[in-house]
Amino acid sequence: MTEKQKEILSIAMELFAKEGFDAVSTSRIAKSANVSEGLIFKHFKSKQGLLDAILQLGQEAVEGLLTSLKEEDSPKEIIRQVIQMPFDMDEEQYHFWRLLYSLKWQADVYDESISEPIKEFLTQAFRKLNYGHPKLEAETLLILMDGIATTVLLKKPKNQNRLMKHVLNKYNL
Amino acid sequence: MTEKQKEILSIAMELFAKEGFDAVSTSRIAKSANVSEGLIFKHFKSKQGLLDAILQLGQEAVEGLLTSLKEEDSPKEIIRQVIQMPFDMDEEQYHFWRLLYSLKWQADVYDESISEPIKEFLTQAFRKLNYGHPKLEAETLLILMDGIATTVLLKKPKNQNRLMKHVLNKYNL
Amino acid sequence: MTEKQKEILSIAMELFAKEGFDAVSTSRIAKSANVSEGLIFKHFKSKQGLLDAILQLGQEAVEGLLTSLKEEDSPKEIIRQVIQMPFDMDEEQYHFWRLLYSLKWQADVYDESISEPIKEFLTQAFRKLNYGHPKLEAETLLILMDGIATTVLLKKPKNQNRLMKHVLNKYNL
Amino acid sequence: MTEKQKEILSIAMELFAKEGFDAVSTSRIAKSANVSEGLIFKHFKSKQGLLDAILQLGQEAVEGLLTSLKEEDSPKEIIRQVIQMPFDMDEEQYHFWRLLYSLKWQADVYDESISEPIKEFLTQAFRKLNYGHPKLEAETLLILMDGIATTVLLKKPKNQNRLMKHVLNKYNL
DNA sequence: GATGAATGAGCATTCATTCAT
């Protein structure tokens, strides 16, 4: 992958994340990335192809996270890690997740495949801890994390730390 | 407001909700509503004006909900009502909220003014019930409700009822 | 049909005829016809749709010619009329036929439906005149007329009249 | 000329012939010929240069045909040879002539230089056979052959042989 | 109130072509 290709991907992800896929034209991406508009299409075939490439890259990063979850077997630690997830993102991750969350609202794109394996881990963790409805408990926690991610992505709230501790506390962590 | 105006608003809300504001052209709205494209601009000045009119109408409906909260003074009842909110929406409300939630991700549009008064009610309710951090507790519950609303709007899950009961149970309701 | 629509059709036909469908951009047509480019698409949906509208119009004109052939029952007169056809075209017809002939070479577009009924008339005429192979004779004459039309459309030769008489003479007319 | 150059020429001729010069992009030629797009421009300077090279090659082949006509001095044989020309083409010739015929309709490209010397031969042949208007007769025959070539190139008709004999018969051959 | 003709800017995409390697 060329330097320019990376530049295009990074700039496009940022713009898509901030303003939405439809609201950003390929011409703007080209200008922001200081390349010709044609180059985008040479490398990524279409605007959609560009988006796909971005998602592909993010997907791979996400899978890294999952591996670390997989290696953990203390149930408390698994729950703790899931709760902490949305609270530490670097700039790159921030853009990726913002993009992913905004895409969910576009027609047909909703895709739960990312959260499905996490739900599995959580369910087992809650079962080990003898929760009454481990699956429902896992779902509820994931939904809460979804809400937290949304808040973090949209409001960048100042009391993130207190919020995190409050949630950890709810699960006796 | 004429019959045609209502028709335009309703159709536009549905399309915006399902596919996103940017992804729906005024021409498609006109065709779907069986009116001329010109009429949309006669009545609503611009595409943005059309969106504003939709949001205005929804806002008024939301304020109705708030009034009923205001008249309630049992803290448990207030919390119960907030938790139940996302679980019973009719078709019209469904479109409105889906639109509102999708708009949050567009540049600059984020607007917490709707949830702010609810947060106030919840904080007071939790305080009356002697929760340790009533404000944080209110924020957390609202975030959870946000996550639940997202799930309901995007996945229309089948176990809505169990989920609702599970959450109510967490707050001893 | 608006004045502007007619203008677009006429200008487009001329440009397509002179330079070929692919070689003429919709932007050039718009400029030549003094209308906005958008208008072309409002009225004719696509560049292809514009071409179709042109062909449609020409087709109707051609069918007029056929009716006059149909009413003729002297075989000699039928043959004479067919031979004379390519020699008297006004400017409008000239453009139409040039366009039609140039389109034949584009992939897949070849369409003999126009000449088929004429071939039928000619075959019967030659049969009445006791030609040995009336169908083959009709085909040959049509092929010759095709060649003549090509010459007339491309070279606008000066000796058209002599050529016409020479051909008429070959068929004892 | 390298193998790759020949490949490019051959593929390009076929595509130009089938779909028209304008309708075929250099990128498609490159892909079809399994070479890089850059190579086409290295060898042929421009898309037009590529076309010129193709025509050049064809021209040389045509001149071969003329030499054999030149060596024939029986007038009947000359006429026979001209009539037979369009009826026996191999694949390569077929593409070349289809391309040449399609190019005639493009602006300005009409070029009679190829047929001019043949017209000369025919005129002399008809004169030797004491036809009344040898030049007009030559022109008419060439026009008929043009029509026949068009038919053969576009329709690949099944009765080519009967058609050829019918024409030969018209000239007592 | 309602239509539909008309616009001009912008869109994603493709084009022929150049050039460093």
Added chain:
DNA sequence: CATGAATGAATGCTCATTCAT
């Protein structure tokens, strides 16, 4: 000889919007 990254202009087409009727 050959590639493939890179360009900038042009393409067909859609957009939100205006306006005369």
